[in-house]
Amino acid sequence: MAVYAIDHPLVKHKVGLMRSANLSTKLFRELASEVAELLTYEATRGLELEKRTIEGWSGEPLLVDKIKGKKVTIVPILRAGIGMMDGVTNLIPSARISVVGLYRNEETLEPVPYFEKFVSQLDERLALIIDPMLATGGSVIATIDMLKKHKCREIKVIVLVAAPEGIKRVQDAHPDVDIYAASVDDGLNEHGYIVPGLGDAGDKLFGTR
Numbered sequence: 001m002a003v004y005a006i007d008h009p010l011v012k013h014k015v016g017l018m019r020s021a022n023l024s025t026k027l028f029r030e031l032a033s034e035v036a037e038l039l040t041y042e043a044t045r046g047l048e049l050e051k052r053t054i055e056g057w058s059g060e061p062l063l064v065d066k067i068k069g070k071k072v073t074i075v076p077i078l079r080a081g082i083g084m085m086d087g088v089t090n091l092i093p094s095a096r097i098s099v100v101g102l103y104r105n106e107e108t109l110e111p112v113p114y115f116e117k118f119v120s121q122l123d124e125r126l127a128l129i130i131d132p133m134l135a136t137g138g139s140v141i142a143t144i145d146m147l148k149k150h151k152c153r154e155i156k157v158i159v160l161v162a163a164p165e166g167i168k169r170v171q172d173a174h175p176d177v178d179i180y181a182a183s184v185d186d187g188l189n190e191h192g193y194i195v196p197g198l199g200d201a202g203d204k205l206f207g208t209r
């Protein structure tokens with residue numbers, strides 16, 4: 001497994017903007033989606049291509065590249081994962097959506113599951129889990145556990161900001177899963193929040209602050 005901290009200037013710039021204390025809900029949402037789109041570009045780099053022949057503009061047959069019939073499911077973790085959906089579906093419009101509902105118990109920091117709805121044929125699909133924050137890693141681990149229980153074998157995780165301790169936990173529990181992050185931050189504070197982080201991403205995206 002690998003951790004890809006995406007150091008593209010556009011990603012770094014946009015994550016920097018997201019860290020501001022006085023950002024509107026509108027801007028936070030727009031940036032979450034834009035960064036998710038850029039991360040998806042990186043996370044799909046390994047998709048296999050095949051050749052097919054089309055009629056080119058001149059009327060001559062032309063050999064072009066085509067993505068090899070890969071089935072994909074995007075897996076937003078409620079709530080905050082929804083804030084990355086538009087960016088990901090902009091690049092993979094035909095992907096099916098599986099939804100996992102988890103919230104973090106504020107005392108124990110353990111994930112509490114409350115919803116799951118998976119698409120069919122998970123054994124044939126690449127699953128892209130999306131959530132802005134990978135803090136202790138508990139929510140991502142629980143989601144990977146659910147996907148594997150449904151026979152999903154190819155899983156990648158796309159997050160905006162990750163804490164090193166959460167990354168380690170996910171790596172230890174699921175060494176076969178790659179993680180794509182716009183930033184790997186310093187660590188967790190005493191409340192389990194990522195520092196410097198983004199604050200409470202769910203609240204910022206949904207305006208429940």
Ligand SMILES: O=P(O)(O)OC[C@H]1O[C@H](OP(=O)(O)OP(=O)(O)O)[C@H](O)[C@@H]1O
Binds near residue numbers: 078
């Ligand atoms: O890595 P972890 O320690 O599990 O923490 C990260 C989780 O916490 C946040 O969700 P939250 O529980 O606040 O739910 P919300 O998206 O509904 O706000 C965040 O969006 C992740 O899902």
Ligand SMILES: O=c1cc[nH]c(=O)[nH]1
Binds near residue numbers: 133192193195
């Ligand atoms: O820093 C964090 C940790 C968990 N959930 C968030 O929204 N932010």
Ligand SMILES: [Mg+2]
Binds near residue numbers: 080200201202203
């Ligand atoms: Mg939240």
